[in-house]
Amino acid sequence: MKFIWMMLLFSFTAAAVVDSEGVLVHEYGDGLNGEYITRYYLQVGDEMMPLSLSREFLKKQPIHRWLGSKVQVFSDQGLEKNKNNPIMAVKLIEGANPVSGSQPWISLLCRFSDNSDEPKNLSYFNGMYANQPAGLDHYWREVSYSNINVVGSVAVDWVSLPSPRSTYVTIDNKGDEDADLSLLFDDCVGAVDAFVDFSDAGNGQSFQGINMMFNDSLDCCAWGGSRWRTLDGVQKSWRSTWNPPWSYANEGVIAHEMGHGFGLPHANNSDGDDNPYDSPWDVMSAATGYGVNHNTYGRLGKHINMYFKHALGWVTDANDGFVADSQSDDVFLLRYTAHQAQTGIKFVRIPLSDGTEYFVETRKTVGDYESNLPGTAVIIHHVSECRNQPPWVVDADDPPADYADTEGVMWKTGETFIDPIDGFEVHVLNEFTNGFNVRIKASSDLIRRNGFEATCF
Ligand SMILES: [Zn+2]
Structure with missing residues (x-):
């Protein structure tokens, strides 16, 4: 009996969870030749402890919103400098600094x-x-x-x-x-x-x-x-x-x-390759691709996708969005992204049964930053927060194009996107000066995949 207790005690000690407090520090590297690097650290005193975050971890805890914040990090060995430190959980201690x-x-x-x-x-x-x-x-x-x-x-x-x-x-x-x-x-x-x-x-x-x-x-x-x-x-x-x-x-x-x-973090296209710089619809993917060329400052930035704006609080469901549900069958004008009006719908958010979602927006070749885009069209991002690049531009082509400047990613008048996860439909009805009329329709026979897991990349 004593021996069993000792065994239990030993195994409990071995599995002990060590928690460390500090500040989340991040570094994203962008190579001139397409390489990219993502690094996270916990700043403890004067030391930066590298954090190794698995996909499974990111799926449970998308920490992108906590960068720069004070957190508690749980690991099974404790953290060491210059070491790959696998992390079990992160808990926010102090609210993230709002970007406003x-x-x-x-x-x-x-x-x-x-x-x-x-x-x-x-x-x-x-x-x-x-x-x-x-x-x-x-x-x-x-x-x-x-x-x-x-x-x-x-x-x-x-x-x-x-x-x-x-x-x-x-x-x-x-x-x-x-x-x-x-x-x-x-x-x-x-x-x-x-x-x-x-x-x-x-x-x-x-x-x-x-x-x-x-x-x-x-x-x-x-x-x-x-x-x-x-x-x-x-x-x-x-x-x-x-x-x-x-x-x-x-x-x-x-x-x-x-x-x-x-x-x-980065945005991406849907081709599944290792290059996060192949969507020209987002300055956080291809920073200069299809940017407006300026005499002094070279290629200018474009907008970021609506998921990023939503995450930063720059657009909200209540003020700027339409959130689809299983009863949706609605027609409305989806204003183009660069439009600066305070009223009107700028995005459609479609939450899905697997925990992922779509963000639908209109992009138009107009203005100081977007006039050189590949086209005027409805653009759809599929968002899974467990990916290193959560938003991916949806591409109708199979396989998806290497670079997302093709017709497959541009939904135009008369075209319909049918979501393969829950069967939502996005109909692009007609184009107006300020955007496209769209119809958002839930499937009459909504496909709800029990236990379907979003793929993490
Ligand atoms: Zn980058």
């Missing part, structure tokens, strides 16, 4: 100490934040329907980092370049700290984000994410981007990295 209102960013222009190049001048970076077409203040106001602005954003002129590029970018054991994003952050911020007050963006609050512009390539990638730091007495998650010259040559890339700073 004034979001002033600051651009820091940092030269490596062994390189005097200044690829763009200060006025280029200041002009990038303008509240006029092609400026990021104008852009984010339009994309968010004025839920955010970046008014008060400024750039600081070129400064030298204390060390040469080789200090920040080293060669890893696979022979690839590896940029030390924390050191780059600390040294780039440190180089301006004597004359920049990060706690005061001129509007009574601190800066929200830091765009770091470097004068040479980093590793594979441009990066967007966050850093938890105390700057000028303000301790918080600073939205952060790390940009090589090819990044700020096209404003769409900066918009994409700022999107990561706001906590957005």
Whole structure:
């Protein structure tokens, strides 16, 4: 009997759950050659502990909305630095910072100490934040329907980092370049700290984000994410981007990295390949593909898909949406995404029996950011929060196209999408100046798949 008790005690100890408190830190890397990297950490004191999040975990706990927040992380071994730490659960301790209102960013222009190049001048970076077409203040106001602005954003002129590029970018054991994003952050911020007050963006609050512009390539990638730091007495998650010259040559890339700073993951098409940059309908997928070309700022950003806007609170079911259910048979005008009217329906949300959903919207080749899109059409995203890229553009073609600029993803007058999961129908009836009339109809014989599991990729 004693022996059994000892066995029980031992097995209980071995299975003990260790919980650690800290702040969720994220980094998304975007390669010039199509590679992409996703990293999550728990910031505990001065240490960043890498978190390994399985698909099964993400299916239960989509943490994209908690990035930058204080959380409790449960693991079976405890967390260690420089280790792959498999995670069992994450619990939110303090509510995520809402992405609303004034979001002033600051651009820091940092030269490596062994390189005097200044690829763009200060006025280029200041002009990038303008509240006029092609400026990021104008852009984010339009994309968010004025839920955010970046008014008060400024750039600081070129400064030298204390060390040469080789200090920040080293060669890893696979022979690839590896940029030390924390050191780059600390040294780039440190180089301006004597004359920049990060706690005061001129509007009574601190800066929200830091765009770091470097004068040479980093590793594979441009990066967007966050850093938890105390700057000028303000301790918080600073939205952060790390940009090589090819990044700020096209404003769409900066918009994409700022999107990561706001906590957005990538969007994708439906072809199932390993490339998340193959939907031209979303700045969080193909950042520059089918973007409007601007003389000074290159390819500009496009809108983000309606699921992302919904997740950020920039559109709501009550004000902007139509939510389908098993009784739906409704006809209405679905306004095009870039339309700035405060009234009208901007999206249809169709919750499905497997826990996934569709977001239906109209895109139109019009305006400062969307006029170069592949076409004017109803676009449908299937959203599964357990995927690394939750929204995928639905494609009628089989197999789906490699790049989602084909007719298969554009639902036009006379075409009908029939959802293969629950049988919802989206009929595109006719086109008007401000959008398409659509009919949303539940299946008369609604297919409810018991126990059907959404596929996680
Ligand atoms: Zn990205």
